[in-house]
Structure formats: structure tokens, C-alpha cells
Amino acid sequence: MKFKEFVTNFVDETKHCIEKYEQYKDLTGEEKKARVDDIILTYCLNTIDSLSLNFVFKWIFKTIVIPNIPHLTQAIFDLIASKVQGITK
Numbered sequence: 001m002k003f004k005e006f007v008t009n010f011v012d013e014t015k016h017c018i019e020k021y022e023q024y025k026d027l028t029g030e031e032k033k034a035r036v037d038d039i040i041l042t043y044c045l046n047t048i049d050s051l052s053l054n055f056v057f058k059w060i061f062k063t064i065v066i067p068n069i070p071h072l073t074q075a076i077f078d079l080i081a082s083k084v085q086g087i088t089k
Helices: 003-022 029-050 055-064 066-081
Strands: none
Touching: 003 029, 003 066, 029 055, 029 066, 055 066
């Protein structure tokens, strides 16, 4: 898997999880966020070894991306929730 493919799949998987857990009325917002973060963390850990990067880049990726998954999923949620004038209709 190439890095660009991973990024696209990461965003798609995150959007899918957000849409899925937004439907659960019995969960608090924090519980929904925790479930999304957990699923995306598992996705990243399972997928990272299949990336066509050398071990140094994989290590950097694990060091930078994995600890920041909550921030990344929140950013994707914020983008879904916002409507940028002139870009989306």
C-alpha cells in the first residue's frame, strides 16, 4: 500500500466511523469519540506495516501519527461539521 492510499483510506475510514457512531443515541459524545479513536488506532496499527515505506519512515510515522490520532479524527469531524463557503454546497 502506498502512503497516499493510506491517507485516503484513513480519512474514509474515519468518516465512516463518525457517521456510524453519530447514530448511537445512548452514547455520550466522549464515548462516541473514544470508539472512533480506538477503531482508527487499530486500523493504523494493522495497516502501517503494509505501507511501502522503509523502516525509518514507518518508525517516524508510528512516532508522529499514532499518538495524534485523537487530534486527527477530531479535525476530520470538524471538517465534516463545517461548511466552507464557496467550496461545499
